[in-house]
Amino acid sequence: MIDWQSTLWVLLAGGLMATSCALIGCWLLLRRMALLGDAISHAVLPGIVLAFWLTGSRATLPMLLGAGVAGLLSTSIIQWLSQRRFVQSDAAIGITFTALFALGVLLISRYSGQVDLDLDCVLYGEIAYVPWDLWIIGDTVLGPRAIWTLSGVLLITILFTTGLYKELLVSTFDPVYAQAAGIPTRAMYHLLMAVVALVVVASFEVVGAILVLAFLVVPPATALLISRRLPMMILMSVVFGWLAVLLGYIAAHLLNVSITGSMATASGILFALTLLATGLRAGKGRPAISAQRIER
Protein backbone atom coordinates (compact mmCIF):
# COMPACT_ATOMS: atom_id res chain seq x y z
CA MET A 1 0.00 0.00 0.00
CA ILE A 2 1.55 3.26 -1.07
CA ASP A 3 0.73 6.52 0.65
CA TRP A 4 0.39 8.68 -2.44
CA GLN A 5 0.20 12.00 -0.68
CA SER A 6 3.43 11.65 1.24
CA THR A 7 5.12 10.13 -1.80
CA LEU A 8 4.23 13.26 -3.74
CA TRP A 9 5.57 15.52 -0.98
CA VAL A 10 8.85 13.60 -0.90
CA LEU A 11 9.22 13.74 -4.66
CA LEU A 12 8.37 17.45 -4.69
CA ALA A 13 10.96 18.15 -1.98
CA GLY A 14 13.57 16.18 -3.92
CA GLY A 15 12.67 17.90 -7.16
CA LEU A 16 12.81 21.42 -5.69
CA MET A 17 16.18 20.60 -4.13
CA ALA A 18 17.48 19.12 -7.38
CA THR A 19 16.35 22.18 -9.34
CA SER A 20 18.12 24.70 -7.11
CA CYS A 21 21.23 22.53 -7.03
CA ALA A 22 21.26 22.13 -10.81
CA LEU A 23 20.77 25.85 -11.47
CA ILE A 24 23.65 26.87 -9.23
CA GLY A 25 25.77 23.76 -9.86
CA CYS A 26 26.20 24.62 -13.55
CA TRP A 27 28.02 27.79 -12.63
CA LEU A 28 30.18 26.02 -10.05
CA LEU A 29 31.14 23.43 -12.63
CA LEU A 30 31.98 25.98 -15.32
CA ARG A 31 34.09 27.97 -12.89
CA ARG A 32 35.95 24.80 -11.89
CA MET A 33 34.80 25.19 -8.35
CA ALA A 34 32.97 21.88 -8.00
CA LEU A 35 35.01 20.94 -4.95
CA LEU A 36 34.01 24.16 -3.21
CA GLY A 37 30.53 22.66 -3.01
CA ASP A 38 32.06 19.71 -1.19
CA ALA A 39 33.96 22.05 1.12
CA ILE A 40 30.86 24.09 2.00
CA SER A 41 28.76 21.00 2.62
CA HIS A 42 31.26 19.73 5.20
CA ALA A 43 32.07 23.11 6.69
CA VAL A 44 28.50 23.95 7.69
CA LEU A 45 28.62 21.34 10.46
CA PRO A 46 30.15 23.51 13.25
CA GLY A 47 27.70 26.29 12.39
CA ILE A 48 24.76 23.94 12.81
CA VAL A 49 26.10 22.58 16.10
CA LEU A 50 26.83 26.02 17.52
CA ALA A 51 23.42 27.39 16.50
CA PHE A 52 21.83 24.38 18.10
CA TRP A 53 23.92 24.75 21.21
CA LEU A 54 23.18 28.47 21.59
CA THR A 55 19.44 28.30 21.02
CA GLY A 56 18.92 24.84 22.46
CA SER A 57 16.27 24.03 19.91
CA ARG A 58 16.04 22.48 16.50
CA ALA A 59 14.19 25.46 15.06
CA THR A 60 14.96 25.83 11.39
CA LEU A 61 15.88 29.49 11.22
CA PRO A 62 18.80 29.63 13.70
CA MET A 63 20.23 26.46 12.23
CA LEU A 64 20.04 27.85 8.70
CA LEU A 65 21.69 31.04 9.92
CA GLY A 66 24.47 29.19 11.73
CA ALA A 67 25.11 26.93 8.77
CA GLY A 68 25.03 29.85 6.34
CA VAL A 69 27.55 31.81 8.38
CA ALA A 70 29.86 28.79 8.64
CA GLY A 71 29.56 28.15 4.91
CA LEU A 72 30.41 31.73 3.99
CA LEU A 73 33.25 31.77 6.50
CA SER A 74 34.74 28.67 4.90
CA THR A 75 34.65 30.10 1.37
CA SER A 76 36.17 33.35 2.58
CA ILE A 77 38.99 31.48 4.32
CA ILE A 78 39.60 29.38 1.22
CA GLN A 79 39.68 32.46 -0.98
CA TRP A 80 41.97 34.27 1.46
CA LEU A 81 44.37 31.33 1.77
CA SER A 82 44.58 30.53 -1.90
CA GLN A 83 45.57 34.09 -2.81
CA ARG A 84 48.88 33.38 -1.07
CA ARG A 85 51.69 32.29 -3.26
CA PHE A 86 52.75 29.30 -1.20
CA VAL A 87 49.33 27.84 -0.54
CA GLN A 88 47.91 25.87 -3.46
CA SER A 89 44.19 26.32 -3.99
CA ASP A 90 43.46 22.59 -3.58
CA ALA A 91 45.41 22.58 -0.32
CA ALA A 92 43.44 25.62 0.85
CA ILE A 93 40.16 23.77 0.25
CA GLY A 94 41.40 20.61 1.97
CA ILE A 95 42.77 22.36 5.03
CA THR A 96 39.75 24.58 5.59
CA PHE A 97 36.95 22.10 5.30
CA THR A 98 38.66 19.32 7.26
CA ALA A 99 39.44 21.73 10.11
CA LEU A 100 35.86 23.01 10.28
CA PHE A 101 34.40 19.54 9.92
CA ALA A 102 36.65 18.18 12.66
CA LEU A 103 35.56 21.06 14.89
CA GLY A 104 31.94 20.15 14.24
CA VAL A 105 32.45 16.47 15.00
CA LEU A 106 34.35 17.36 18.15
CA LEU A 107 31.59 19.69 19.35
CA ILE A 108 28.93 17.06 18.69
CA SER A 109 30.78 14.33 20.54
CA ARG A 110 31.65 16.68 23.39
CA TYR A 111 28.07 17.74 24.00
CA SER A 112 26.28 14.67 22.77
CA GLY A 113 25.23 13.93 26.34
CA GLN A 114 23.49 17.28 26.68
CA VAL A 115 22.05 17.96 23.28
CA ASP A 116 19.93 15.78 21.15
CA LEU A 117 21.56 16.33 17.80
CA ASP A 118 22.22 13.29 15.78
CA LEU A 119 25.33 13.30 13.63
CA ASP A 120 23.70 10.81 11.28
CA CYS A 121 20.78 13.14 10.74
CA VAL A 122 23.04 16.04 9.79
CA LEU A 123 25.24 13.93 7.54
CA TYR A 124 22.64 11.83 5.83
CA GLY A 125 19.38 13.76 6.21
CA GLU A 126 16.08 11.98 6.01
CA ILE A 127 13.90 12.89 3.11
CA ALA A 128 11.27 10.39 4.23
CA TYR A 129 10.36 12.61 7.19
CA VAL A 130 9.52 15.60 4.99
CA PRO A 131 5.74 14.97 4.92
CA TRP A 132 5.53 14.69 8.72
CA ASP A 133 7.26 17.93 9.69
CA LEU A 134 4.37 20.30 9.11
CA TRP A 135 4.32 24.08 9.28
CA ILE A 136 1.40 25.13 11.41
CA ILE A 137 0.34 28.70 12.17
CA GLY A 138 -2.54 28.91 14.60
CA ASP A 139 -4.91 26.26 13.38
CA THR A 140 -4.00 26.30 9.72
CA VAL A 141 -1.77 23.56 8.42
CA LEU A 142 0.35 25.02 5.66
CA GLY A 143 1.92 21.79 4.50
CA PRO A 144 5.41 20.39 5.03
CA ARG A 145 7.91 22.94 6.31
CA ALA A 146 10.71 21.69 4.04
CA ILE A 147 8.63 22.38 0.94
CA TRP A 148 8.32 26.04 1.96
CA THR A 149 12.03 26.39 2.73
CA LEU A 150 13.06 24.70 -0.50
CA SER A 151 10.63 26.75 -2.58
CA GLY A 152 11.94 29.97 -1.06
CA VAL A 153 15.51 28.98 -1.80
CA LEU A 154 14.59 27.97 -5.33
CA LEU A 155 12.98 31.36 -5.87
CA ILE A 156 16.12 33.14 -4.69
CA THR A 157 18.27 30.92 -6.90
CA ILE A 158 16.12 31.61 -9.95
CA LEU A 159 16.15 35.36 -9.27
CA PHE A 160 19.93 35.31 -8.86
CA THR A 161 20.76 33.22 -11.93
CA THR A 162 18.33 34.98 -14.27
CA GLY A 163 18.70 38.50 -12.90
CA LEU A 164 22.48 38.43 -13.00
CA TYR A 165 22.79 36.02 -15.96
CA LYS A 166 24.92 38.34 -18.11
CA GLU A 167 27.22 39.25 -15.25
CA LEU A 168 27.66 35.60 -14.28
CA LEU A 169 28.28 34.62 -17.88
CA VAL A 170 30.94 37.22 -18.53
CA SER A 171 32.72 36.84 -15.21
CA THR A 172 32.79 33.06 -15.65
CA PHE A 173 33.99 32.82 -19.23
CA ASP A 174 36.09 35.96 -19.51
CA PRO A 175 37.09 37.39 -16.13
CA VAL A 176 39.55 39.85 -17.65
CA TYR A 177 36.95 41.35 -19.93
CA ALA A 178 34.46 41.36 -17.07
CA GLN A 179 36.76 43.50 -14.99
CA ALA A 180 37.44 45.83 -17.88
CA ALA A 181 33.70 46.17 -18.43
CA GLY A 182 33.25 47.19 -14.83
CA ILE A 183 31.58 44.04 -13.50
CA PRO A 184 32.60 43.54 -9.86
CA THR A 185 34.02 40.02 -10.27
CA ARG A 186 35.02 39.61 -6.65
CA ALA A 187 31.55 40.61 -5.47
CA MET A 188 30.11 38.15 -7.99
CA TYR A 189 32.27 35.41 -6.47
CA HIS A 190 31.06 36.13 -2.98
CA LEU A 191 27.45 36.45 -4.08
CA LEU A 192 27.65 33.13 -5.92
CA MET A 193 29.17 31.52 -2.84
CA ALA A 194 26.40 32.96 -0.69
CA VAL A 195 23.76 31.42 -2.93
CA VAL A 196 25.63 28.09 -2.97
CA ALA A 197 25.80 28.15 0.82
CA LEU A 198 22.07 28.90 0.96
CA VAL A 199 21.23 26.02 -1.37
CA VAL A 200 23.50 23.61 0.49
CA VAL A 201 22.08 24.62 3.85
CA ALA A 202 18.47 24.33 2.75
CA SER A 203 19.17 20.95 1.17
CA PHE A 204 21.20 19.34 3.93
CA GLU A 205 18.11 19.00 6.09
CA VAL A 206 16.55 16.93 3.37
CA VAL A 207 19.40 15.00 1.77
CA GLY A 208 22.20 15.42 4.27
CA ALA A 209 25.41 17.40 4.02
CA ILE A 210 27.37 15.02 1.83
CA LEU A 211 24.85 14.13 -0.84
CA VAL A 212 24.04 17.74 -1.65
CA LEU A 213 27.26 17.51 -3.61
CA ALA A 214 25.86 14.76 -5.81
CA PHE A 215 23.03 17.07 -6.88
CA LEU A 216 25.32 20.10 -7.28
CA VAL A 217 27.79 18.33 -9.52
CA VAL A 218 26.43 15.22 -11.22
CA PRO A 219 23.40 16.56 -13.16
CA PRO A 220 25.33 19.59 -14.52
CA ALA A 221 28.24 17.31 -15.44
CA THR A 222 25.86 14.98 -17.27
CA ALA A 223 24.31 17.95 -19.05
CA LEU A 224 27.74 19.24 -20.04
CA LEU A 225 28.39 15.97 -21.86
CA ILE A 226 25.52 16.46 -24.27
CA SER A 227 25.01 20.20 -24.66
CA ARG A 228 26.90 22.83 -26.53
CA ARG A 229 25.09 25.91 -25.40
CA LEU A 230 24.82 27.16 -21.87
CA PRO A 231 21.01 27.61 -21.69
CA MET A 232 20.63 24.05 -22.98
CA MET A 233 23.09 22.81 -20.38
CA ILE A 234 21.18 24.49 -17.56
CA LEU A 235 17.87 23.10 -18.81
CA MET A 236 19.24 19.59 -19.24
CA SER A 237 20.82 19.61 -15.80
CA VAL A 238 17.45 20.40 -14.24
CA VAL A 239 15.95 17.52 -16.25
CA PHE A 240 18.69 15.11 -15.13
CA GLY A 241 18.24 16.25 -11.53
CA TRP A 242 14.52 15.44 -11.62
CA LEU A 243 15.17 12.10 -13.35
CA ALA A 244 17.67 11.15 -10.65
CA VAL A 245 15.15 12.03 -7.94
CA LEU A 246 12.37 9.99 -9.58
CA LEU A 247 14.43 6.93 -10.47
CA GLY A 248 16.24 6.99 -7.15
CA TYR A 249 12.99 7.14 -5.25
CA ILE A 250 11.52 4.19 -7.14
CA ALA A 251 14.67 2.11 -6.68
CA ALA A 252 14.85 2.94 -2.98
CA HIS A 253 11.22 1.92 -2.58
CA LEU A 254 11.74 -1.38 -4.35
CA LEU A 255 14.96 -2.30 -2.55
CA ASN A 256 14.07 -0.77 0.83
CA VAL A 257 17.26 1.27 1.10
CA SER A 258 18.31 4.86 1.78
CA ILE A 259 16.32 7.19 -0.49
CA THR A 260 18.97 9.89 -0.75
CA GLY A 261 21.78 7.42 -1.35
CA SER A 262 19.75 5.80 -4.04
CA MET A 263 19.03 9.18 -5.70
CA ALA A 264 22.77 9.93 -5.76
CA THR A 265 23.46 6.50 -7.21
CA ALA A 266 20.77 7.05 -9.85
CA SER A 267 22.40 10.33 -10.88
CA GLY A 268 25.72 8.50 -11.19
CA ILE A 269 24.15 5.79 -13.34
CA LEU A 270 22.54 8.46 -15.56
CA PHE A 271 25.97 10.05 -15.96
CA ALA A 272 27.58 6.73 -16.86
CA LEU A 273 24.85 5.90 -19.40
CA THR A 274 25.15 9.35 -20.99
CA LEU A 275 28.90 8.94 -21.17
CA LEU A 276 28.51 5.57 -22.89
CA ALA A 277 25.85 6.91 -25.24
CA THR A 278 27.85 9.92 -26.36
CA GLY A 279 30.86 7.71 -26.92
CA LEU A 280 33.94 7.71 -24.80
CA ARG A 281 36.12 9.32 -27.40
CA ALA A 282 33.68 11.78 -28.86
CA GLY A 283 34.01 14.35 -26.11
CA LYS A 284 37.55 15.42 -26.77
CA GLY A 285 37.52 17.32 -29.99
CA ARG A 286 34.05 18.76 -30.09
CA PRO A 287 33.42 22.49 -29.84
CA ALA A 288 32.83 22.79 -26.15
CA ILE A 289 31.41 25.13 -23.63
CA SER A 290 34.67 24.80 -21.77
CA ALA A 291 36.72 25.56 -24.87
CA GLN A 292 35.43 29.11 -24.94
CA ARG A 293 36.86 29.74 -21.55
CA ILE A 294 40.15 31.40 -20.98
CA GLU A 295 42.71 28.98 -19.65
CA ARG A 296 44.13 30.19 -16.43
Place this chain on the structure above:
Amino acid sequence: MFLVLVGLTLLGATSGVLGAFALLRRKALLSDTFAHATLPGVCLAYLLGGKQMGWLLAGAFISSLLSVGWVSVITHRTRLKEDAALALTLSVFFGFGMVLLTGIQRWGDGYQSGLDRFLFGQAAALLPHEVGYLATACLLILLVVGALFKEFTLMCFDRDYALAIGLPVRWLDALLMGLIALMVVLGLQSAGALLMVALMITPAAAARLCTHRLSLMIWLAALFGMLSAAGGVLMSALYGRLPTGPVMVLIASALFAVAFLFRYTVRGERRWQRP
Protein backbone atom coordinates in the same frame (compact mmCIF):
# COMPACT_ATOMS: atom_id res chain seq x y z
CA MET B 1 47.97 2.57 24.76
CA PHE B 2 51.68 2.81 24.13
CA LEU B 3 51.35 0.55 21.10
CA VAL B 4 48.55 2.70 19.71
CA LEU B 5 50.68 5.79 20.22
CA VAL B 6 53.59 4.25 18.32
CA GLY B 7 51.37 2.98 15.52
CA LEU B 8 49.56 6.25 14.98
CA THR B 9 52.75 8.31 15.16
CA LEU B 10 54.14 6.19 12.37
CA LEU B 11 50.86 6.61 10.47
CA GLY B 12 51.10 10.39 10.86
CA ALA B 13 54.68 10.47 9.65
CA THR B 14 53.93 8.31 6.61
CA SER B 15 50.89 10.32 5.61
CA GLY B 16 52.95 13.49 5.98
CA VAL B 17 55.62 12.19 3.59
CA LEU B 18 53.14 10.85 1.07
CA GLY B 19 51.01 13.96 1.42
CA ALA B 20 53.99 16.12 0.47
CA PHE B 21 54.29 14.33 -2.87
CA ALA B 22 50.54 14.35 -3.37
CA LEU B 23 50.47 18.09 -2.75
CA LEU B 24 53.32 18.84 -5.12
CA ARG B 25 51.77 16.61 -7.77
CA ARG B 26 48.50 18.56 -7.23
CA LYS B 27 46.69 15.40 -6.25
CA ALA B 28 45.95 16.47 -2.69
CA LEU B 29 42.19 16.31 -2.97
CA LEU B 30 42.36 12.82 -4.44
CA SER B 31 42.55 11.64 -0.84
CA ASP B 32 39.14 13.22 -0.27
CA THR B 33 37.67 11.16 -3.09
CA PHE B 34 39.34 8.02 -1.73
CA ALA B 35 38.03 8.71 1.74
CA HIS B 36 34.44 8.76 0.50
CA ALA B 37 34.93 5.97 -2.02
CA THR B 38 35.96 3.48 0.66
CA LEU B 39 32.40 3.26 2.01
CA PRO B 40 30.84 1.09 -0.73
CA GLY B 41 33.93 -1.14 -0.69
CA VAL B 42 33.66 -1.76 3.03
CA CYS B 43 29.93 -2.46 2.76
CA LEU B 44 30.28 -4.80 -0.23
CA ALA B 45 33.06 -6.71 1.50
CA TYR B 46 30.81 -7.06 4.52
CA LEU B 47 27.89 -8.27 2.40
CA LEU B 48 30.08 -10.77 0.59
CA GLY B 49 31.04 -12.32 3.85
CA GLY B 50 32.93 -11.64 6.97
CA LYS B 51 33.47 -8.92 9.50
CA GLN B 52 37.21 -9.47 9.51
CA MET B 53 39.07 -6.20 9.47
CA GLY B 54 41.56 -7.22 6.78
CA TRP B 55 38.78 -8.29 4.44
CA LEU B 56 36.84 -5.06 4.96
CA LEU B 57 39.95 -2.96 4.38
CA ALA B 58 40.72 -4.92 1.22
CA GLY B 59 37.25 -4.03 -0.03
CA ALA B 60 37.90 -0.39 0.80
CA PHE B 61 41.20 -0.47 -1.09
CA ILE B 62 39.67 -2.04 -4.18
CA SER B 63 36.84 0.47 -4.34
CA SER B 64 39.34 3.34 -3.94
CA LEU B 65 41.26 2.00 -6.91
CA LEU B 66 38.01 1.75 -8.90
CA SER B 67 37.21 5.35 -8.01
CA VAL B 68 40.53 6.65 -9.25
CA GLY B 69 40.08 4.66 -12.44
CA TRP B 70 36.71 6.30 -12.91
CA VAL B 71 38.20 9.75 -12.25
CA SER B 72 40.83 9.18 -14.89
CA VAL B 73 38.26 7.93 -17.42
CA ILE B 74 36.24 11.11 -16.88
CA THR B 75 39.17 13.51 -17.07
CA HIS B 76 40.70 11.86 -20.11
CA ARG B 77 37.63 11.09 -22.17
CA THR B 78 35.29 14.00 -21.54
CA ARG B 79 35.39 17.76 -21.33
CA LEU B 80 34.96 17.68 -17.60
CA LYS B 81 37.84 18.98 -15.55
CA GLU B 82 39.50 17.19 -12.71
CA ASP B 83 37.66 18.98 -9.89
CA ALA B 84 34.32 18.01 -11.40
CA ALA B 85 35.50 14.44 -11.86
CA LEU B 86 36.64 14.20 -8.25
CA ALA B 87 33.45 15.71 -6.85
CA LEU B 88 31.25 13.56 -9.08
CA THR B 89 33.06 10.35 -8.20
CA LEU B 90 33.13 10.94 -4.48
CA SER B 91 29.46 11.83 -4.21
CA VAL B 92 28.25 8.96 -6.35
CA PHE B 93 30.45 6.38 -4.60
CA PHE B 94 29.38 7.70 -1.23
CA GLY B 95 25.72 7.60 -2.23
CA PHE B 96 26.09 4.00 -3.36
CA GLY B 97 27.84 3.26 -0.07
CA MET B 98 24.85 4.67 1.80
CA VAL B 99 22.51 2.47 -0.22
CA LEU B 100 24.56 -0.57 0.78
CA LEU B 101 24.86 0.55 4.40
CA THR B 102 21.10 0.93 4.80
CA GLY B 103 20.71 -2.33 2.92
CA ILE B 104 22.90 -4.10 5.46
CA GLN B 105 20.85 -2.62 8.26
CA ARG B 106 17.46 -3.50 6.78
CA TRP B 107 17.92 -6.73 4.82
CA GLY B 108 20.14 -8.77 7.01
CA ASP B 109 20.59 -9.72 10.63
CA GLY B 110 20.42 -6.14 11.82
CA TYR B 111 24.15 -5.85 12.36
CA GLN B 112 25.24 -2.27 11.84
CA SER B 113 27.60 -1.08 14.51
CA GLY B 114 31.21 -0.90 13.48
CA LEU B 115 30.74 -0.08 9.83
CA ASP B 116 29.95 3.59 10.34
CA ARG B 117 32.85 3.76 12.75
CA PHE B 118 35.05 3.92 9.65
CA LEU B 119 33.89 7.46 9.04
CA PHE B 120 35.39 8.85 12.22
CA GLY B 121 37.75 6.19 13.50
CA GLN B 122 38.48 4.89 16.93
CA ALA B 123 42.14 4.73 17.73
CA ALA B 124 41.63 3.25 21.18
CA ALA B 125 39.93 0.20 19.71
CA LEU B 126 43.04 -0.88 17.78
CA LEU B 127 44.24 -4.34 18.75
CA PRO B 128 47.97 -5.05 19.19
CA HIS B 129 48.27 -7.21 16.09
CA GLU B 130 46.41 -4.58 14.07
CA VAL B 131 48.96 -2.00 15.16
CA GLY B 132 51.59 -4.47 13.94
CA TYR B 133 50.02 -4.64 10.47
CA LEU B 134 49.59 -0.87 10.42
CA ALA B 135 53.24 -0.30 11.28
CA THR B 136 54.45 -2.84 8.72
CA ALA B 137 52.35 -1.28 5.97
CA CYS B 138 53.57 2.23 6.88
CA LEU B 139 57.19 1.10 6.81
CA LEU B 140 56.63 -0.52 3.42
CA ILE B 141 55.17 2.69 2.03
CA LEU B 142 58.09 4.69 3.41
CA LEU B 143 60.48 2.18 1.87
CA VAL B 144 58.88 2.48 -1.56
CA VAL B 145 58.88 6.28 -1.38
CA GLY B 146 62.51 6.25 -0.23
CA ALA B 147 63.56 3.95 -3.06
CA LEU B 148 61.79 6.03 -5.71
CA PHE B 149 62.57 9.41 -4.15
CA LYS B 150 64.47 10.74 -7.14
CA GLU B 151 61.87 9.55 -9.64
CA PHE B 152 58.96 11.00 -7.69
CA THR B 153 60.76 14.33 -7.28
CA LEU B 154 61.45 14.56 -10.98
CA MET B 155 57.87 13.64 -11.80
CA CYS B 156 56.50 16.36 -9.53
CA PHE B 157 58.71 19.17 -10.76
CA ASP B 158 59.60 18.47 -14.35
CA ARG B 159 57.28 16.00 -15.96
CA ASP B 160 58.52 16.67 -19.48
CA TYR B 161 62.11 16.06 -18.53
CA ALA B 162 61.11 12.89 -16.71
CA LEU B 163 59.33 11.72 -19.86
CA ALA B 164 62.31 12.67 -22.01
CA ILE B 165 64.80 10.63 -20.05
CA GLY B 166 62.50 7.64 -20.32
CA LEU B 167 60.98 7.38 -16.88
CA PRO B 168 57.69 5.47 -16.88
CA VAL B 169 55.80 8.56 -15.70
CA ARG B 170 52.33 7.06 -16.07
CA TRP B 171 53.26 4.07 -13.98
CA LEU B 172 54.90 6.25 -11.34
CA ASP B 173 51.77 8.38 -11.26
CA ALA B 174 49.60 5.29 -10.85
CA LEU B 175 51.92 4.02 -8.12
CA LEU B 176 51.68 7.31 -6.25
CA MET B 177 47.88 7.19 -6.44
CA GLY B 178 47.87 3.58 -5.29
CA LEU B 179 50.02 4.51 -2.30
CA ILE B 180 47.69 7.40 -1.44
CA ALA B 181 44.71 5.04 -1.61
CA LEU B 182 46.54 2.54 0.63
CA MET B 183 47.34 5.31 3.07
CA VAL B 184 43.71 6.42 3.34
CA VAL B 185 42.60 2.82 3.85
CA LEU B 186 45.20 2.28 6.57
CA GLY B 187 43.96 5.32 8.41
CA LEU B 188 40.28 4.30 8.20
CA GLN B 189 40.26 2.36 11.41
CA SER B 190 42.10 4.83 13.58
CA ALA B 191 41.67 8.32 12.19
CA GLY B 192 38.52 7.72 10.16
CA ALA B 193 38.00 8.22 6.46
CA LEU B 194 37.00 11.86 6.44
CA LEU B 195 39.84 12.94 8.65
CA MET B 196 42.59 11.06 6.83
CA VAL B 197 42.17 13.77 4.22
CA ALA B 198 43.44 16.32 6.70
CA LEU B 199 46.38 14.16 7.75
CA MET B 200 47.41 13.92 4.09
CA ILE B 201 47.03 17.58 3.19
CA THR B 202 47.52 19.82 6.22
CA PRO B 203 50.99 18.75 7.50
CA ALA B 204 52.36 18.84 3.96
CA ALA B 205 50.89 22.28 3.28
CA ALA B 206 52.30 23.57 6.58
CA ALA B 207 55.72 22.18 5.70
CA ARG B 208 55.50 23.84 2.30
CA LEU B 209 55.16 27.19 4.05
CA CYS B 210 58.25 26.63 6.16
CA THR B 211 60.89 25.76 3.61
CA HIS B 212 61.76 25.82 -0.04
CA ARG B 213 63.90 22.68 0.00
CA LEU B 214 62.15 19.46 -0.89
CA SER B 215 64.07 17.18 1.47
CA LEU B 216 63.50 19.53 4.38
CA MET B 217 59.84 19.91 3.43
CA ILE B 218 59.35 16.16 3.55
CA TRP B 219 61.05 15.80 6.93
CA LEU B 220 58.95 18.66 8.29
CA ALA B 221 55.75 17.16 6.88
CA ALA B 222 56.60 13.88 8.60
CA LEU B 223 57.30 15.74 11.83
CA PHE B 224 54.02 17.69 11.67
CA GLY B 225 52.12 14.50 10.91
CA MET B 226 53.75 12.75 13.87
CA LEU B 227 53.03 15.65 16.20
CA SER B 228 49.36 15.79 15.24
CA ALA B 229 48.87 12.03 15.52
CA ALA B 230 50.69 11.74 18.84
CA GLY B 231 48.93 14.83 20.19
CA GLY B 232 45.56 13.41 19.18
CA VAL B 233 46.20 10.09 20.88
CA LEU B 234 47.51 11.71 24.07
CA MET B 235 44.74 14.29 24.32
CA SER B 236 41.99 11.74 23.80
CA ALA B 237 43.62 9.49 26.41
CA LEU B 238 43.90 12.32 28.92
CA TYR B 239 40.47 13.87 28.47
CA GLY B 240 38.13 10.91 28.38
CA ARG B 241 35.55 11.61 25.73
CA LEU B 242 37.55 13.43 23.07
CA PRO B 243 37.52 11.51 19.78
CA THR B 244 41.01 10.92 18.40
CA GLY B 245 40.48 11.76 14.74
CA PRO B 246 39.05 15.28 15.06
CA VAL B 247 41.65 16.22 17.70
CA MET B 248 44.45 15.12 15.36
CA VAL B 249 43.00 17.25 12.59
CA LEU B 250 42.64 20.30 14.79
CA ILE B 251 46.25 19.97 15.99
CA ALA B 252 47.40 19.71 12.38
CA SER B 253 45.34 22.80 11.50
CA ALA B 254 46.84 24.70 14.43
CA LEU B 255 50.32 23.76 13.20
CA PHE B 256 49.35 25.05 9.77
CA ALA B 257 48.10 28.31 11.27
CA VAL B 258 51.40 28.79 13.13
CA ALA B 259 53.38 28.06 9.97
CA PHE B 260 51.16 30.48 8.04
CA LEU B 261 51.67 33.27 10.57
CA PHE B 262 55.39 32.56 10.63
CA ARG B 263 55.56 32.68 6.84
CA TYR B 264 53.50 35.79 6.25
CA THR B 265 54.26 37.96 9.22
CA VAL B 266 57.71 37.06 10.51
CA ARG B 267 59.26 36.57 7.12
CA GLY B 268 58.77 38.74 4.06
CA GLU B 269 56.40 37.54 1.41
CA ARG B 270 58.71 37.73 -1.57
CA ARG B 271 62.02 36.33 -0.44
CA TRP B 272 61.65 32.69 -1.28
CA GLN B 273 61.37 30.90 -4.57
CA ARG B 274 59.66 27.64 -5.39
CA PRO B 275 61.35 24.55 -3.99
